Amino acid sequence: MVKYKKMRKKKLATVWLGGCSGCHMSLLDIDERILDVAQLADIVKSPIVDGKEMPDVDIALVEGSVTSDEHYREILHIRKKAKTLIAFGDCAVMTNVTGMRNYFPLKEVFDAAYVNAVSNDAEGQVPDHPSLLKLNDKVVPLQEVVNVDFVIPGCPPNADTIFYVLFEFLNDRLPDLGKAKKLKYG
Amino acid sequence: MNCYMNTISIIIDDQKLETDPGKTILEVCRENGIDILTMCHLKGVLDIGACRLCLVEIEGVNKLLSACTTKVAANMIVRTNTDRIKKYQRITTELFFAERNHVCAVCVANGKCELQDLGYKVGLDHIRYPHLFPQCEVDTSHPWYVMDHNRCIMCTRCVRVCNEVEGAHNWDVMNRGHQVRIISDFNSPWGESETCTSCGKCLHACPTGAIWPKAIVQGQLQKNPGMINELVEKRKMKL
Numbered sequence: 001m002v003k004y005k006k007m008r009k010k011k012l013a014t015v016w017l018g019g020c021s022g023c024h025m026s027l028l029d030i031d032e033r034i035l036d037v038a039q040l041a042d043i044v045k046s047p048i049v050d051g052k053e054m055p056d057v058d059i060a061l062v063e064g065s066v067t068s069d070e071h072y073r074e075i076l077h078i079r080k081k082a083k084t085l086i087a088f089g090d091c092a093v094m095t096n097v098t099g100m101r102n103y104f105p106l107k108e109v110f111d112a113a114y115v116n117a118v119s120n121d122a123e124g125q126v127p128d129h130p131s132l133l134k135l136n137d138k139v140v141p142l143q144e145v146v147n148v149d150f151v152i153p154g155c156p157p158n159a160d161t162i163f164y165v166l167f168e169f170l171n172d173r174l175p176d177l178g179k180a181k182k183l184k185y186g
Numbered sequence: 187m188n189c190y191m192n193t194i195s196i197i198i199d200d201q202k203l204e205t206d207p208g209k210t211i212l213e214v215c216r217e218n219g220i221d222i223l224t225m226c227h228l229k230g231v232l233d234i235g236a237c238r239l240c241l242v243e244i245e246g247v248n249k250l251l252s253a254c255t256t257k258v259a260a261n262m263i264v265r266t267n268t269d270r271i272k273k274y275q276r277i278t279t280e281l282f283f284a285e286r287n288h289v290c291a292v293c294v295a296n297g298k299c300e301l302q303d304l305g306y307k308v309g310l311d312h313i314r315y316p317h318l319f320p321q322c323e324v325d326t327s328h329p330w331y332v333m334d335h336n337r338c339i340m341c342t343r344c345v346r347v348c349n350e351v352e353g354a355h356n357w358d359v360m361n362r363g364h365q366v367r368i369i370s371d372f373n374s375p376w377g378e379s380e381t382c383t384s385c386g387k388c389l390h391a392c393p394t395g396a397i398w399p400k401a402i403v404q405g406q407l408q409k410n411p412g413m414i415n416e417l418v419e420k421r422k423m424k425l
């Protein structure tokens with residue numbers, strides 16, 4: 001492990017919106033390099049740690065697109081709390097698979113899943129409990145709701161790419177995926 | 187080479203070059219190892235200047251011209267890599283992605299796609315334009331091949347190869363603007379075509395995951411666009 005000179009430890013959050021969690025799996029694939037990250041930052045909120053409300057952070061990695069009223073509120077909150085907001089993975093950057101429902105009216109999408117799917121019996125119906133989130137008509141990438149400071153495309157992005165980006169930001173440098181030959185879609 | 191032919195000199199990116207007249211700027215660049223981005227150009231079929239990726243600056247001409255359709259002329263001064271050109275290359279690439287539906291993660295061409303490679307070359311990390319998310323057809327009516335309009339960038343390489351090399355003219359173009367579509371015969375399902383010979387050349391010519399064989403799954407697509415020019419050259423040989 002590398003020795004670090006004393007710097008203020010940064011605060012890091014990772015959030016999971018409309019995605020499949022594959023980006024977070026890829027984040028875990030940075031393996032022992034997580035120790036290098038831990039030297040420079042505390043992970044204060046993430047699906048993989050026990051954090052509650054999102055506090056003020058230096059960096060937020062946000063996986064997934066904005067698909068519902070809940071995501072919409074969340075991303076606005078994250079934007080207020082994060083100095084650097086990173087769109088993490090193809091869904092966050094350009095909607096990707098989550099956006100494939102955009103070609104159809106929302107009702108058709110619901111019916112396909114809850115009413116007409118072959119696995120449903122004849123009584124299949126669309127759930128509408130008040131505690132459930134409400135899907136928006138169209139799925140949008142993060143950039144259509146808030147300003148995004150950096151993007152990491154890829155479905156999922158490679159662990160090496162994720163570490164590279166984190167490590168650069170944690171050392172107050174600006175990564176460049178093009179120059180680093182780390183661009184990837186899909 | 188014909189030794190009686192006059193050569194002309196031109197300057198490309200500050201490099202002085204001797205070349206035969208009658209060639210396109212693109213041909214001269216490629217012969218001299220100067221990289222020009224192209225998408226609608228396919229060696230072996232006619233150039234039509236459709237994609238606007240190969241735009242270059244020519245001194246004394248105030249608009250950008252496509253290198254694939256502009257012939258060299260004596261003392262021409264050409265620039266291929268100015269900031270202005272890079273800006274347009276990036277915009278063009280973004281519009282390719284935004285116009286139809288490119289979901290690389292579930293596309294047969296993923297990892298073997300000319301459009302992806304282009305994105306990496308121009309440093310495209312996100313798309314600044316809103317996606318249109320059009321509802322596009324996937325024509326699976328042909329017994330062996332699929333035409334997925336979601337992935338088509340309207341380069342018309344398939345149309346030209348089918349017409350000029352195979353001589354079948356199954357493919358053509360319908361409508362304009364964002365409603366423009368490649369059609370089989372007079373816009374009928376590909377499987378019902380009366381002209382298609384099922385030769386598969388369009389599949390190799392297509393730079394993206396728009397035309398592909400049913401026999402493959404995601405990530406296994408193998409295309410050989412260079413084969414088109416090989417065929418054309420072989421047919422010129424006198425036996």
Ligand code: SF4
Nearest residue numbers: 288289290293299395
């Ligand atoms: S055609 Fe190429 S760019 Fe489009 S979705 Fe498929 S792999 Fe991606």
Ligand code: SF4
Nearest residue numbers: 338339341342344392
């Ligand atoms: S189907 Fe392929 S070759 Fe034909 S116009 Fe579309 S992208 Fe080009």
Ligand code: FES
Nearest residue numbers: 226235237238254
């Ligand atoms: S390659 Fe010249 S315009 Fe497409």
